[in-house]
Amino acid sequence: xxxxxxxxxGQLPFEAVKDRLPEGATEAFWLAVxxxxxxxxxxxxxxxxxDGTLIPPVQEEEQDFLKQAADLLPAExxxxxxxKSWTTALREQTGRSGKAxxxxxxxxxxxxxxxxxxxxxxxxxxxxxxxxxxxxxxA
Numbered sequence: 001x002x003x004x005x006x007x008x009x010g011q012l013p014f015e016a017v018k019d020r021l022p023e024g025a026t027e028a029f030w031l032a033v034x035x036x037x038x039x040x041x042x043x044x045x046x047x048x049x050x051d052g053t054l055i056p057p058v059q060e061e062e063q064d065f066l067k068q069a070a071d072l073l074p075a076e077x078x079x080x081x082x083x084k085s086w087t088t089a090l091r092e093q094t095g096r097s098g099k100a101x102x103x104x105x106x107x108x109x110x111x112x113x114x115x116x117x118x119x120x121x122x123x124x125x126x127x128x129x130x131x132x133x134x135x136x137x138x139a
Contacts, residue, residue: 002038010035022047032120049110050124056111056133062104068094069105070134076127083119108133 009017012034014027021030022044033046048054059066064117072089074082091097106118109130115121122130 006038009037009040022051024051024136026124028120029116029124032124033070036116039127046116046121049112054111054129054133055136056108059104059107062108065094065096065104066108066134069108070131072133073127073130077096078123078127080119080123083117086122105134 014030025047068089091101
């Protein structure tokens, strides 16, 4: 049943759900998260990720990497190309790739192991929130 609901939510336009989304949710938000929802109520979690206060898990072994990531974070305005340009610069500086590159960033930025595409979430999270999650106290 959840599979069917997941498929249905992934196809719904913003207009069909906007009155049931968290206050302040935009069409860009809906388009970014809808493919990762089994239940509409799960949109609240992702709205906290993009618009709220989030304390990501501490990644002791990744602190130096996350600081490098924060130092390379580009200036705004951001769009869906920002993620790729940022992670490319980070890959070139650190030599990391694949899971070693992406997993610590996802965990720091969203507090989650998996979820919507970060290319779509990053512009919604914004630079100030991203900095505060990568290196707490930096923003």
